[in-house]
Amino acid sequence: MSGDTRFHVHHDAPIQVGRRERLGVRLLIVADGAFVFGMIFSYFYLRNLNANNGWIPEGGHTLSAMSGWVSVFPLIIAAITHRIAMKSGNAFKNIAPITFVVLLVGLYLQWKQLAHMPFQVDGEAEGEKIFGFEGAYASSWVLIAGANMFHYILGAFVALGVALRSRRNDLNAVLEFWRQRTVGSWLTWIAISGIACAITTSII
């Protein structure tokens, strides 16, 4: 076991810490990218296999190609506003909250889509309400929308973080700058992921 020796203060340079944090986030983006790849792969696999004509069963519903894009636009806008905020110097603290609000709007839109999707099949068993989904298209759509919602939640968390931090901390501090860049990496990634998912769901 390691010992209880006294602590030596030994601080790394903020630029080193910032680069390290960005690398860590990029590696997590790789993991998330594999997850997104898995969803998109599944979508096209099931679509092309169309087992028992069950991709969209007879009488089944579809959403318009545009529907996936509606909830992606806020992701794109958020990534852009964050970038603008970073270039705006001391105005960062005024623009950063906009990123957060845009992501909240997107989160609401995505939740609304999920709550009002047309392919639910309601039923009842043992006196309990149950529901299911019409087919593989509906299932894949729900999974992608759910992942998008998860991205929104994480995006809103980090956007709120940089907005709040910009009011408390020295914006010109090297580490704060690197954190904004790191958050920018995440926001850019979720926008790219959202676009990839929207392209996917456009191909019905």
Added chain:
Amino acid sequence: MTTLDHHASVRPVPNPSKSLITKLNMGTGLVVGVIFALATYYGLGGDSAGVFENYNRTLLATMFMWSIGFMVGIGAFIGPFRWLVGKDLTDEEQLYLAGDGQGIKRYFKYCTDHKVVGIQYMVGVMALLGVGGTMAMMIRTNLIQPGSKFVGPTIYNSLVGLHGITMIIAMIIVVTGPFGNFIMPIMIGAADMAFPRLNALSWWVLFTAIPVLCSAWFLGGIPTGWTAYAPLSIQAGPGMNAFIATIIIFAVSTAVAGANITATVVAMRAKGMKWNRVPIFVVGATMSVALAIPAFPTFMVSMIMTGLDRSYATTFFDANLGGSGWLYAHLFWIMGHPEVYVILIPGVAVLMEIAPVFVRKPLFSYNAAIAGFAGITGLSILVWAHHMYMSGWMPMLNGPFMVTTEMISVPTGLIFLVILGTLWRGRPWMKLPMLGVYAFLWNFLIGGITGLYLSDVPADNYLHGSMYVTAHFHYTLMGAALTGALAGLAYWFPKMTGRMLNERAGYISFWLVQIGFQVLFLGMFIAGAEGQPRRVADYSVNFATSDLISSIGAYMIGLGMIVLLWAVIHSWRHGKIAPMNPWGSKTLEWTVPYPVPLVNFDTPPVVTSDPYGYGKAGN
């Protein structure tokens, strides 16, 4: 942010003992976790009047909320929350989180010291191996003779599945958990891991998965084997939810640990430690976790789909409604085959680290070793469908997948040659860690060559689903990777505990395990080649002799492991005090004293030579 890093806002807390951080520990985690779990279970309607989907939904939500609740209760979210509101943890609070001056209590807290996390992983791995090994003994006891009624077929199926997944989890973390956390940062001259809080997170998240997996026993078990193929897993009872939740939680832990270890090695090496001076163990561990980063999320996708099919009646794997069992097999094996190398590479890397030290020669062709690891890592993502030859999916692609699978024996051969070249004309110092190198060469030769038969489509047609397959992958995963891990334990035990591992007990354990291993799995090869199917509770009398021999071998392994456990516990408490560098090794971890200081090095080290320069002028 490391424990030692400077923060933009340093607001010292006059009395850190008043901080919430100091009040939280494993106990508060358990309490909050149970409260969250119970509230979720009863909030969602308990067993939901027995409706399949609703009950599954309730159980899955309960398991995830247990995990989240535990993490809240142990204080995992304090750091992110403080980041959110712009009040970063102060130096004093970070020092407290690092476990400074807290003695044994820090092992039960959200401690960020990488050495504490390493020990936590080591104890956790030993517990998992113990549970998984006990299940293996029960399986072999049931197979000791045909018609045995030791356990019924249902329990047998669950035993096989739970043994499989428990051991897979244990083997994935068996090297990168204890040694990747405790030893690796010191080995590269770093003061800490790149993200100490994420380091603690990876362990405690994994910890929350253990009771979830154990709950499968009380929910009817998992009758699907560890592969959990759909649609079997969709129709399985409530215990399957425990499997799903475990894998999802474990995948989160793995991604976080993988990013942390990779970032540490890339960004925190000591001055002068160029890439060609990085110890081979570090290279192997990094390639392994870097491979895990993209591999495990696809498994996570498949588990989320399985959970959705079971609890929301989606149709990902229901062929009547456009789903496909093949989709599951793809997602599973796109992870599943790289996972073999995620397990194997660190174990082999440990042995490559050990061999030069004990023959006092440089590692033979360091570059070939790197090429071997890189080749295996790269090819491992192109071979998954060899697990699906007999599934009926795309027979026209069997040939290409056979070629890629057989190609992987080339970089594997390089690894072999590197170890053989290192041993060649050396005068080995036959201490306990070194025995593992020889055991590996024997076991992995058998595991590798028998794998070639399985990669061959016509041969696989006959051998698929037989005990031959079981024997083959045990030769690679246990015979090679676990042998490497146990050699690593003997090698680094002095640095981790300050004491030498009891050598006599170690030798007894080694020979019992290795001889038992050959008896068990060579017997299983024979039974498999004769046609005994795997995952079946009973068998024909034709296989009685082979199975009896195998069971005797299993008991020898069990006995050997008990001896090892005794040796570890006894040596940890009463063993001979270890010198700072008992093996005369040249890597950095042996330059620090025991107990290892909190920041590892008083002065950041500067590396001026390669770590294997034994016998060279100037070294």
